Amino acid sequence: MxxxxxxxxxxxxxxxxxxxxxxxxxxxxxxxxxxxxxxxxxxxxxGTAPSSRRTRRAARAFPAHLPRIEQVIEPENLECPCGCGRMVQIGEDRSRRLDVMAAQYRVIETVRPRYACAKGCTGVAQAPAPAHLTEALLAQVAVAKFSEHMPLYRQSQVLARHGIFIDRAVLADWMGTVAFHLAPLVERMSVVMKQSGRLFIDETRAPVLDPGRGRTKTGYLWAVLRDDRGHGGADTNRGLPLRARTRW
CATH class of the missing domain: 1.10.287 (Helix Hairpins)
Known part of the structure; x- marks a missing residue:
């Protein structure tokens, strides 16, 4: 306190x-x-009732797109104690709780058969090799790093606990590839946002390591956001990093 x-x-x-x-x-x-x-x-x-001092929370409204698993728990015996037969249902109590399925990594094995003429008079036919990485894996690493602020070396440690040993440098190479291919999308978002009549920009200072000098330098990060809903506009919510630089 x-x-x-x-x-x-x-x-x-x-x-x-x-x-x-x-x-x-x-x-x-x-x-x-x-x-x-x-x-x-x-x-x-x-054998007594638990304390009632626990904070009472309102029922959670879970998103509709989440899959539902319904578990019906019946009493052990539905025979009426008075001997008049089987009891009938008069109602029910429902409770909901959030569950999660642990991330499951899988191996996608790509097979590219080679074909040739049975008489050996033509070349070999084979489908071209697809991309070696999956979009889902790249998206997970990128979101964890840039949205959830989880450094690549920690993600490497998480993978190692699953028996998957991928060096931090390899993950960094993946993120560089992702950044290159997403650059046109970011540039297009920047053009569209700058056509808006109202923008919100945030500046954040952060210490940045300065190898060889024994101290840190000041880094600046800028983010720009467009959200005109609160001002009676029709522009939808959109945001992106604007630029970043370091002051030496």
Whole structure:
């Protein structure tokens, strides 16, 4: 709580970055949940009702496109205790919880048969080789790096835990290839956005390593966003990195 008060009411120079504040709150909330779960576990072992002090959350509205798996749990015995026969259903309770299927890597084995004349009077026919990488794998690495800020060396470690050993330099080569092929799309987005009547631009400074000098240099990142919905416009939400440079 002292850290929280310092972040809210302390001097501006001492305030937390908003992301750092989220880390503090996460630690506090995790500690609270751990204590509550310990109390509930003791209550269950003692045969009493769990504590009702748990935070009550509203039912989550999950996206409609997610696949649904329905599990129906029937009572062990549907025979009426009074002996009048089988009970009839009068209603039901439904609860929903979010689940996830762990990422599953797979190997795509491409076979290109070669054909030739049975009498040996012509050349060999064979289909051209397709691209060696799959779009899904490239998209996953790119999104993890540029949207979720997961460095390539950490992604290499994640792959290694699955028994897939891909060096960071190889992943970097993949991202360079992706950047080259996406450049026309980014340029087109830039042209379309600059035709808008209203743009929002954010500037972020970040320390950048300066090898050989024993210190860091100041880097600048710019992002531009178009979202005219709040101003009565018809332009849809769109954004892209505008440019980045380093001040030496």
């Amino acid at each position: 002292k850290e929280y008060e310092r972040a809210r009411f302390g001097k501006r120079s001492e305030k937390f970055n908003p992301d750092q504040m989220q880390l503090v709150l996460e630690d506090i909330e995790i500690a609270i949940a751990e204590v509550q779960e310990r109390q509930d576990d003791r209550a269950r072992r003692a």
